[in-house]
Amino acid sequence: LLNQHGSKERYIIVLYLKTQNEQKCFICDSRSPYNLHHNPNSHRVENIITTFQPEHKMSWWQSENGVHEVSIQLDLESMFRFSHLILTFKSFRPAAMLVERSKDFGRTWKVFRYFAEDCANSFPGVSEGPADSIDDLICDSRYSGAEPSTDGEVVLKALDPTFDIHDPYDPTIQELITLTNLRVNFTRLITLGDTLLMRRRRNPQEKYYYALYEMVVRGSCFCNGHASQCIPMDGARGDTFTEPGMVHAKCVCQHNTAGFNCERCQDFYHDAPWRPGGKTDSDVCRRCYCHGHSEKCHFDLARYLATGGVSGGVCDDCRNNRAGPQCDLCGPYYYQDPQRSMDDPNACIPCECNPDGSVDRGLCDPVTGQCVCKQNVEGERCDRCKSGFYGFNRDDPSGCQLCRCNFMGTIRTGNPCDQTTGTCICEPFAFGPQCDQCLPGYWGLGNTVYGCLPCDCDIGGALRTECSSVDGQCECRPNMVGLTCSEPAPGYFLASLDFYIYEAEHAAPLVRDWDVTFRTPDQPITWTGPGFVRVQDGAGLRFNVRNIPATLHYYVVVRYEPEVMCEYPCNCHHVGAYASSCSKFGGQCQCKPNVIGRCCDSCTPLTYGLGPDGCSQCDCDPSGSTAELCDQTTGQCSCREGVTARRCDKCNPGYYGFPLCRRCQCNGLADICDLVTGDCLDCREHSSGPHCERCKDGYVGDPVSGQPCEPCLCPDVNGSGRFFAISCNKDPHSGAPYCECLPGHTGLNCDSCAPGYYGDLRLPGGQCKECCCNNNIDPHDGEACDTVTGECLRCLHNTEGPRCQSCKRGYYGNAFAQDCKEMAGAIWLEFSQSAYPYVTGSSCCTWCSCDWRGIDHTKCPAGSPCFCNQETGQCPCRTGVKGTLCNECEDGYWNLDGESGCQQCNCDPEHGTIYPACDPYTGECLCKPGVIGLFCDDCAPGHDTNFPACEPCHACYHLGEKTVSDVRRDIERIETIRPCPENDRPIFELQNLRNLLDKLQSLANVTAKDELEKLEELLARIR
Structure with a gap:
């Protein structure tokens, strides 16, 4: 309560002035609490708290006489939900007041509603209603005025019942009904005009004060x-x-x-x-659902939206090597055991990635366990080069080098080069270090599945069988042309095998028993020449041959036809022939591709499998087969020893490196290996490596010498939760196993924390963590910090404290930057408060807590929090921000909570404001008299509109405005009056209206013409 009456003061109760016998004057003495019998004249503010006692009207709160601006503030212990406020007055109700609310324990305030007898004059610029929305700010004139002089009420409802509320948790509704503080500001007393006659009356203000019987605030806990x-x-x-x-x-x-x-x-x-x-x-x-691996989680809106509202919880600090929003994935370097459920604490097993061939030193897929290989590496464990690469090397960022082979001359399947040496593996008819040349007798590198094409020089048209390796051109005989020398040059031709034909009808008979017959036009042509000779058995013919060009071996062919024709069935094969019909001459059926025989019942050489589409090519691999021919039924090629598959293109199980198949070298711990690289697959007995030559991580032994792989004890077995090693090995001299400890662990079995680390490894889940000493200890000093608690014991750089976070006594500066300097000339006192300039506190320094809203982050160390100046304590402030901790706005600035710190006020000191500063919380400028607006840039009602002059209007303006306002309000009240036999209030209202009408008539001479016309119209309506 502000301006509470706290000393003796005389006052008058106006209501008693109308009576003859009642006491008129009283004394208020609030120096002691109210007591009905011992101190009934005490009128403190606690008297307005409703006690529901019969004599509750015997006590009230009363303000100081004649003081207009008085406030009552209700501070609640927390956020409450507010319903409505009822003020019951013993005195006149205020001529003007407002009710405010706060949601931040009084730091900022918002107006609930204005109440005034004359809203336009008391609160310029505030709408007089009715409200357009539930949160509309208006001025209410129903609860102000001189009547009644006592028991008058002011009622404020947080939510106007004329508006429908569909969602009570709408932010707009919550803004109206939730508060931590409620403040009632009385701004103007009701007076009856006698305060202007101070010289005539002794003290007229004794009648004017605020007096409250009770203040009812209804609501509920929020x-x-x-x-x-x-x-x-x-x-x-x-x-x-x-x-x-x-x-x-x-x-x-x-x-x-x-x-x-x-x-x-x-x-x-x-x-x-x-x-x-x-x-x-x-x-x-x-x-949250964390599969039993965590008891902490937080809400993630992005995940909630991405899952369609199914789940938004993200688990924190997953145990048992788990990760993921629901601890449903395995953490780095672990993957899910498919034989165990997600709830199993041992379901995540270590990745078995070769660190030389995988990224991040062995990271694998958390679900499948597939290792994330380097760019040129592959394999389940990232332990071999991809096809086309060689030279597996841990120091190579890509893992392996590209094979430098000509792809047109190297083998099409498998690795084009030896994955160890990089030597290229050529196609059968290609050769050279990079397989970039064809063998003699071949050409066209890359134009065939075998690398090069045979020259195929015509044996008769070419001088030799070799051709050009570039374009395949054969060396032709004279007058022969073409790639293979199989065509005659222009102007020349090649004689057919039966070029020299001698007709029988031109021969001489050896005996006379012969007959020459010439073909008639209707006979079919079945022979050469103009006719034929019919000869009997024993006859003979002599041919005279004179045009043979050279002496060679010749074949003599006699063409004849028997006199008697025979009929033979076609017998075309139902699978190998296209149709059942055949040629009329010779009986040849029409065969499908790669099918031969008169009846189309056999496959051509180098093909097999007579079927609906003909026969298929044997396609025997020349590197693995002994011949090009295959079984014409099964297609099986004849394989060399150690080679298998139909085409003889794979090594037998237990062998690798086709076509030079070699036995897998797996130390008896695997039966098969990769057919290309020879890396062993499915190593048994906890062994691993390309040849099952080493133990898996977490095991120790020597598979090469026959020693089995046994679990390491570092200090417990892998997967127990107390395994603190990367791997373990055997000492090459003593043969004793030793552990390769994780960072921070040491000892033969990794059972101790290394210098600079701490932790209790006896506890479940215990591990060694780095001591947090702000880089102020020797990390190699085994006693620099406590190995169990982590407390720093041997601080360096003139620092001290459990974290070496402070400069030790006699020093000052920044301990976090190893910059503690000796205090020159200072005398240290254990409890001194002034050991050094700008230094306070029993520990020499006081912690500064810079306000993050006002600090300039560009002046802070990169990646570090902002600290104040260690001598002055001043934090680095933004523009417009002041204070040692940067927690206040400078004059002329406001809104420290803004994204960019304090904003400029933008007040106009030349025209509308008293000075350039504004309210540091709201930004509202302090206007000159007659000026209004957030930035004081408009004239107030009752003033000239010519800004910035804003001269006050003539006095008659205010008098007429008030009179018209009174008449309009009373007309509205008349319209609501309904006569009631038990209530004489309507008669009282009519009497007041009559008095008002008399006032209007008396004011006619001082009212402007246009206003007078309006008043006359209103008078007519009233009468």
Whole structure:
């Protein structure tokens, strides 16, 4: 309460002036609390608290006489939900007042509503209603005025009942009904005009003061719909005012919510977003599902939206090597054992990636266990080069080098080069270090599946069988042309094999028994020449041959036809022939591709498998087969020893490196290996490596010498939760196993923390963590910090403290930057408060806490928090921000909570404001008289509109404005009057109207013409 009456003062009760016998003057003495019998004249503010006693009107609160601006502020212990306010006055109700609310314990305020007898004059610029929306700010004139002189009420409802509310948790509604503080500001007293006659009357202000019988504030504790009960706050003082039925602030939260107002979800109940209400399942906080690997989680809106509202919880600090939003994945260097469930604490097993061939030194897919290989590496463990690469090397960023082979001359399947030496593996008819040349007798590198094409020089048209390796051109005989010398040059031709034909009808008979017959036009042509000779058995013919060009070996062919023709069936094969019919002459059936025989019942050489599409090529691999021919039924080629498959293109199981198949070298611990690289597959007995030559991580032994792989003890076996090693090996001299410890661990079995690390390895899940000493210890000193608690023991660089975080006594500076300097000339006193300039506190320095809203982050160390100047304590402030901690706006700036710090006021000191500064919280400028607006850039009502002059209007303006306002308001009240036999109030209202009409008539001479016309019209309507 501000301006509370706290000393003796005389006052008058106006209501008693009308009576003859009542006492008129009284004394107010509020120096002691009210007591009905011993101190009935005390009128402190606690008297307005309703006690529901019969004599509650015997006490009230009363303000100082004649003081217009008085405030009553109600401070609540927490956020409450406000319903309405009822003020019952013993005195006149205020001529003007306003009610404000705060949601931040009084730091900022917002106006609920204005109340005034004359809204336009008391609160210029505020609408007089009715409200257009539920949160519209208006001035209400219904609860102001001189009547009644006592028992008058002012009522404020947080939510106007004329508006429908569909969602009580809408932010606009919540803004109106939630508060931590309520303030009633009385700004103007009702006076009857006699205060202007101060010289005639002794003290007229004794009649004018604010007096309240009671102040009723109705509401409830604010629990966001998640509680049905509220209890007193923790640590409440025992002398706090209590009353039966009193509403407390602390909610007893339900629906898995927590917080003072149930404003958040309980820990580990963040799978759905917090919502107010609790009426449906969607409003209840859901438990996170972490598969038993965590008890902490948080809500992630992005995940909630991505899953369509199914789940938004993200588990924190997953145990058992788990990761993922629900601890549903394995962490780095681990993957899910397919034989175990996600809830199993041992379900994540270590990756078995070769660190030389995988990225991130052995990272694998958390689901499949597939290693993430370097660019040119492949294999389940990233332990071999990809096809086309060689030279597996841990120091190579890509893992392997590209084979430098001509792809047109290298083999099409498998690796084009030896993966160890990089030697290229050529196609059968290609050769050279890079397989970039054809063998003699071949040409066209890359034009065939065998690398090069045979020259195929015509044996008769070419001089030799070799051709050009570039274009395949054969060396031709004279007058022969073409790639293979198989065509005659222009102007020449090649004689057919039967070029020299001698007709029988031109021969001489050896005996006379012959007959020459010439073909008639209707006979079919079945022979050469003009006819034929019919000869009998024993006859003979002599041919005279004179045109043979050279002496050679010749074949003599006699063409004849028997006199008697025979009929033979076609017998075309139903699979190998296209149709059942055949040629009329010779009986040849029409065969499908690669099918031969008169009946089309056989495959051509180098083909097999007579079927609906003909016969298929044998395609025997020349590197693995002994011949090009294959079984014409099965297609099986004849393979060399150690080679298998139909085409003889693979090594037998247990062999690798086709075509030079070699036995797999797996030390008896695997039966098969990679057919190309020879790397052993499925090594047994915990062995690993390309030849099963070493033990898996976490095991020790020597498979090469026959020693089995046994679990390492570092200090326990892998997967036990107490395995602190990367791997383990045997000492080459003693043969004893030793562990390769994880960072921070040491000892033969990794059972101790290394210097600079701490932890209790005896506890489940224990591990060694780095001592946090701010780089102020020797990391090689085994006693620099406590190996169990991590407390720093041997601080360097003139620092001290459990984290070496402070300069030791006699030094000052920045311990975090190893910059503690000796205090020259200072005398250290154990409890001195002035050991050095700008230094305070029993520990020599005081912690500075810069306000993050106002600091200039560009002046802070990169990646580090901002600290103040260690001598002055001044934090680095943004423009427009001041204060040692950068927690205030400079004059002329406001809104420290803004994204860019304080904003400039933009007030106009030359025209509308008193000075350039503004309210540091609201930005509102302090206007000159007659000026209004957030930036003081407009004239107030009752002033000339010529800004910035804003001269006041003539006095008659205000008098006429008030009179017209009174008449209009009373007309509205008349329209609501209904006569009632038990109520004489309407008669009283009519009497007041009559008095007002008389006033209007008396003011006719001082009212402007246009206003007078309006008044006359109103008078006519009233009468």
